Amino acid sequence: MKKIYRTIVLLSATAVLGTSCSDWLNVYPSDQIKEEFLFETGNGYRAALNGVYRKMASWSIYGSNLKWGLIDAWGQVYDMQLSTIQHGGQAMVKIEGLDFKHYELVSATDQMWNDSWNVVANCNELAQQAEQADSTLFYGGELERKMILGEAIGLRAYLQFDLLRVYAPSLAMNPEKRTFIPYVNEYPSYVNNRQTVSYCLEQVIKDLKRAQDLLTEVDKDVRWNWRFNEETNDEKKFLSARGYRLNYYAITAQLARVYLYANMPDEAYEQAAILIEQNSNFEALVGNAGLKAIKNGNVKMFDDIIFALYSPTDQVEWDRLINHTSDTAEGSSEKDKFLGITAEIAERRYGDDLETDWRICYQMEKKNIDDYCTMKYYQQPESFAYSEDNNQIVPMLRMSEVYYIAAEAIYQQDLETAKKYLSHVKKTRGVITDLENVTKDNFMNVLVNDAQREFFGEGQTFFMFKRLMRTMKGREEVQATEENMVLPLPTSESEF
Template sequence: MKTFIKHIAVVLCVLVFSGCNKWLDVKPTDQITQERLFSEGIGFRNALNGIYQYIAEGNLYGRNLTWGLNSALAQDYIGNDISQEYQNAATTFVQTDPAVLAIGTNIWGNAYKAIANSNKLINEIKGKDTGLFQFGNVEKKLILGEAIALRAMLHFELVRLFAPSPAQDLSGQYIPYVDKYPSYYTAPSPTSTVLQNIQHDLEEAKNLVAENDTILNRASLSTKLSTRLVGTNVAEERFFSFRMMRLNHVAIAGLLAKVALYAGDVERALSEASYVYTYGPSGTKKWWEFTSSTNAAGVNIYTKFADDVLFGSFNTDLVADITAYKGTTVRYRINKQVSAWFPSAERDYRLNLLIPDAVVSTDLVSQKWIATNSTGTFRSQQNTFAPVLRLSEVYYIYSEALYRKGLTADALTILNQVRVARGKINTFTDQSESGFYNELLNEYRREFLTEGQTLFAYKRLGKGMQVSSTQLIPMDERFTLKIPEGEFIN
């Protein structure tokens, strides 16, 4: 297999900051040259925002990596009520089908385009004097750190989809780690090397953004949804607002914990997860919280349970794009196994996010991807982003790392904190290995239903997915996408 990474010219758009509910507005008719883009500090802001806008589209976080392909592969939906290409990938598992190969090619190509643009930005900013930036070295480090974190995060998405899990094959060479610009050809690296590079990048990025996020502009994170989701109207402050939609210090630490656990590095996962835990409602800082019972129900429900989102991918047209893609022939009804995931005898606020299907009222669909018409505070803004990393997932990582270290009682304490926050009134007490992992995977099911993260918990653990009372799907090569052969990225 040969993978060619072509020289990609960075052509990004001027971004106009406007409106209290929008952090950027892309004007694609005003394309500018690289020289002009990087001649001023504002150009680096625009370039970074352009990458975030690009990854929010349907081929990446706007569909495939969240409610689309990843959720279909996780068997979140009734198999014949999803788009045909997803049926081929997730129901019949014909990964060589042209439509399935096209999905993989689009993910691969768009991810590497975003990576190339990140590398271009990294190259350009490193040599610039801090005086070019309005807020000097802090701003320069922030932009550099986020670009490095974007590069790492996108490589992680690729290695999870296009390579077997590390537990199955750690030395196989499946994807290239591209950290240079331009890169005309980069050979695939062993999965172990790719994961090491991801962790190295995330560690650097976490340190680079720390001064902005934890000292100078900490209020953009610590004052919860009022700044993380809504932001400020002060023009010179808007770039430093909306930190939930950017790879902030805490989100990067959470990604580090996630990558470390996927790589089998329990000690690193434990360290990073425990650090993120301090920012949660049970920690000392309490910058994040879990959505309250009041906001987790009724006509004014928080459709994305936004309070604990560490990072979300922002797209003002997200709901419109989803509606257009689904069309009228399929409705993405939830797998009928949902009754086993949400036992009727147990209270669980996450069940409130599922509503009766408009046609088959005995089936359910998710509100997460349907526009809310509520005018209540923080409601309409939840139409505009796809959750990518939640505090709850870091709690699960923390719990599992504790369990694998033999601290079973502590592990159950952390796991139960999420369960209680989501409305459960019964305490989970089974410390056996089978009992713990069964409940952990059930929690992934309930928490990330149609968000695209459940698949990788099963893949990492090599656990088969029980998709009906009689069907168990083994976690094998069917859940690893075919790498585009000789793929050129244009």
């Protein structure tokens, strides 16, 4: 594989020292500078870390492609016949149909590949610098140094895990000793040999465990009900808003996710149980209180989110372009174009819960009489009670997924506890279902169906079906094969 390049950027000083809300999250890269100057001050480290998060929130990575865009179209989440072919829609149409060599799709996936490795390289440089940095450089001293180091290591693992899930087969597909992508943990990295799936998973787990150790002390006293708010207007601002950062609890949830993908259910359950025991910290999955909130506009159910990226303007603008540019006047004979599902797909996925499940009643809206359009990224007016949070949050890890992981990890040994975990999620989504007659033989069918509703527009559906080697069902059925579920490497990498 070719040398992975990166550019370290300096953000303006307001990125960490400004007085207005979310300044440090909201500033884009401005001036390129030499890295030796960047890492001379604590502000330079802060700017470098902020640049990583901002790049991850860009369209090519989690702003679209690995969130509600390409990856969900690939997972047959939508019926792409309802969508426009403008504003990225054409690439989504092509990946839904498995046309991996179409030029518009190749252009999009090549950029995703290049930008993702650029972020990994930035993480590696930042981690190496933070590893040896003098703690007196930082306003928060040794605790802040550990925070930056832990997040950099965790983020490189987070992103490379998703690249592995896109460009390599799952363990259920028997990849054996074949090699697919590298795992890169140093900078500069001139020779990056492709590795086996098992090797990459081992490295992801190793990095996440190191990050978890580093962040344990950092996040032990965080006020989690304020995790998406800045608590101060001075230099401590950088140490707040931990929900927008890969915090200790997010690392723990990601470890559970990775362990499950690596077919290590006992380890996955151990990590999930840590979070379930701490659920009161998040006030997540809170039943009727959640119903009141979602009725008042909390369509992303952000109380359930452990980690999110910050996208104050781009996300809602992209939603407007792909979902609302073609909105027609009431009574028009023309059909709207949008990302969504038909009544037939909705009936299949929601069944008897079609009129009660909050995830379709409040997270979607009716269009073209019988079709459903996602509302998760729709820009709410400022007068709405939850507009500030809903308009800028890109969900990355949820407590609901943690409960799914725990349930799947133990259902073979303890079906009743597994059913309690699944029932808890369903109940807090408005679905009161008696699981008494659910057996070990059909438990996973019930769980997968619920997770498919939960993950709509959040990029996890495809990965779930790939891990389990289950047929994906949207407008068409897509068989769970390596041919259908592994994206070819960019042409530029094929000779290496």
